[in-house]
Amino acid sequence: MSKNDKLVSDFFGTNIFSLERMQQLMPAQAYHQVLSVIQKGEKLDKDTANLAAVALKDWALTKGCTHYTHWFQPLTGSTAEKHDSFIEFAEDHHVIESFSGKQLIQGEPDASSFPSGGMRSTFEARGYTIWDPTSPAFVMEYPNGNTLCIPSIFVSYTGETLDKKAPLLRSIQALNKSALTMLQLFNNPATRVFSTLGVEQEYFLIDRQYYFDRPDLRQTGRTLFGIPPAKHQQLEDQYFGNIPERAFAFMTEIEEESYKLGIPLKTRHNEVAPNQFEVAPIFEDVNVAIDHNQILMDLMDRVAAHHDLAVLLHEKPFAHINGSGKHANWALATDTGENLLNPGKTPHSNLQFLVFLVATVNAVYTHAPLLRAAIASASNDHRLGANEAPPAIISVFLGESLTNVLEDLLSGVPRENSGQAWLSAGIDKIPEIRRDNTDRNRTSPFAFTGNKFEFRAVGSSQSPSTPITALNTAMAQQLDTLRLLLEQAIAGGKDFNSAVVDVLRITLKKSKSILFEGDNYSSNWQKEAKRRGLPNIKTTPEAVEAVTSAAAVKLYSDYKIFNERELEAVYHIDMENFIKQISIEAVITKDMATTMYLPGVVQYLTEITDAIAGVKSALGRTSPAVASLTGLAKKIAIKVAALQTETAKLDTLIAAAETKAAIKAKGKAFGDVKVQCEKVRAVVDELEEYTSDNHWPVPHYRDMLVGL
DSSP: OOTTTSOHHHHTTTTBOOHHHHHHHSOHHHHHHHHHHHHHOOOOOHHHHHHHHHHHHHHHHHTTEEEEEEEBOBTTSSOBOOEEESEEEOTTSOEEEOOOHHHHHEEOOBOTTSOOTTSSOTTOOBEEEEEOTTSOOEEEOOTTOEEEEEEEEEEETTOOBOBSHHHHHHHHHHHHHHHHHHHHHTTOOOSOEEEEEEEEEEEEEEEHHHHHTOHHHHHHSSOSSOOOOSSSSTTOOSTTOOOOHHHHHHHHHHHHHHHHTTOOEEEEEEOSSTTEEEEEEOOEEHHHHHHHHHHHHHHHHHHHHHTTEEEEOSSOSSTTSOOOBEEEEEEEEETTSOBTTOOOSOGGGOHHHHHHHHHHHHHHHHTHHHHHHHTOOHHHHTTTTSTTSOOSBOOEEOOHHHHHHHHHHHHTOOOOOOOSOEEOOSOTTSOOEEOOSSOOOTTOSEEEOSSSEEETTSBTTSOTHHHHHHHHHHHHHHHHHHHHHHHHHHHTTOOHHHHHHHHHHHHHHHHGGGBOOSOTTSHHHHHHHHHHTOOBOOSHHHHGGGGGSHHHHHHHHHTTSOOHHHHHHHHHHHHHHHHHHHHHHHHHHHHHIIIIIHHHHHHHHHHHHHHHHHHHHHHOTTOHHHHHHHHHHHHHHHHHHHHHHHHHHHHHHHHHHHTOOSHHHHHHHHHHHHHHHHHHHHHHHHHHTTSOGGGOOSOOHHHHSSOO
16 A cells, blocks of 8 residues: 555554554444543553454454554663564464463563663563553554554553653643643633644655764764765755755655554655755654654654664754754643643633643753753753753743733733734735744754744653653642742632732743743853853753753652652663663774775875875975875874874773773763863864875765655
8 A cells, every 4th residue: 555546644544553443343332431531540450451352353364463462661762572472372282373461461571681670680570561552553664564552651660660652641641630630720611631732843864875884873872973065054045945865765765654653744855964954743742742752763764774774863864964853842722622731812811721831831941950850861861952942041032912911910011912914925926924922043952933832952862752741740849839839829818810810920030041042052142041040051960960960850759750869860861872872882983994094094194195205206395295295194184193183081080980980980080081072073173184085994974865
């Protein structure tokens, strides 16, 4: 089946076990009970679980599945799966296909080799995967067989969190409870509130052979060496340009596979850097949206191979040009179809909207360090603060219209509100359009974009679960804080509207320093943010300390997202990931410098010195050619010596860092290793300018960053 033969609507979702498919294949009573489990959190009884399992198995068999897996998202940040076949022995010892409710609900992968942050010993191997019925099961198609994937959470034998989905689901539950309690004050009829998410995914594509010819790309996801080509992104002609044919073929296959899996991809386009692209879906329930993003990343890697391409999801695969992010567009919706972050035509008087807006601003202000920790990684450190990404300073952009609304709220003097504006191009035959209530600020890490917030600082390779869990939980807390203040004000005799305005004004006075409408890339903002007291946490080892702060422990324990022991584990895992990533990069840096660049350059230097001898013999010692070649040889020889010196320093720093026992000290030591890697790179990159292509051991940027 191809989407070129049929409308997308004809085959969209054919590989997911949707509610509609469930209703067709299950008895009505059993279907409605599963629906109650999904929508109301009711318990699933054994009989209904068995009926659901049989329906799921029968459907999977029609899709060519021989195996099933509890698909989960461990603390590695990627996905994991253990496949089991449907076969069982019947009573007469014949093999049959069978799948029970118990098998559907619970799996038992070996948990010993997944990161746990010290919550258990290696010999304590048992872990459980538990079915998440709120995200539909799906079939992954492979050339040699299909597999039924059952979205699941992953916990240890003693019940501790070992994955990223369980905390996310808890945060969804907490936010729903807090938001509904707030909405009751507004007599809102909603019975469920949930966050929605649209994840814009940026990525690079390069020819697959170049990928295999670069050990740094293969093992770290980024180029540890390389100078930019003469033409890269400076003409700004790549952005939204014509999509190259090979990239287009890759995109259309990704779309086809995604549509079958119910992933509603909407947008595709060229990004700013050469060979950089973006894909974006329609908004979905946040849990499903994150599952879909994880599936999409797996699909991209597999599909790229079909086109002799490699997809690079690293935040900064190439130096000197734009890196990649994963812009998380977050909003709040009700089961009645209301977007709680939609200002409406008169935001000045839309008190319900203002409460949710100010709660969001205050959530970011109160927990800025935790949100920074949620996007921290060795790879994202390369991107944050560069000239194509938000800085490490967390701030909020609202746009002129909403900024005016909040300023009026603070001053108590509303200005004239003209409602939504129209925009004219000044050309008779071009229609006027409605102008959004805010411009887009691409430099802001957390920007309001009309009816949602765009968390732009999330890294392209990261799971969105961690930042969204933090955001959901912080929002739940702030809604509760505002509600309690409102209830106190009303109990003190104030009418509801006056109480709302007073509480919003008090809250805004405290948190308004987080609001910034200007250029976040500018050096002036760095100074201004410091004056305001906003944290500027530039590295992962510094950032992840917020995970175990008193504020984080209270937030997460109050809302039952993590306990203190689990937070300690998250901190250790984040630090270990940073250390391991930098360690791998350092070893590859040393190895490539020693075994690839140095021999190639020395061989070239030898050829030059041989050429000098030949030119002397032919033209005499005073020939200008001799002086020119001798000057080149000296330049290269000096750099060769510098490369050996810097590589030796790197080797010493790696060895010293490995001796550190305490995780914090080790993280700091590997921060020094990271700095030294850049010094080695600087020498190699200078040598690249002088060395013959015949002796350069890897593809240049100018080879890799060309049209596909």
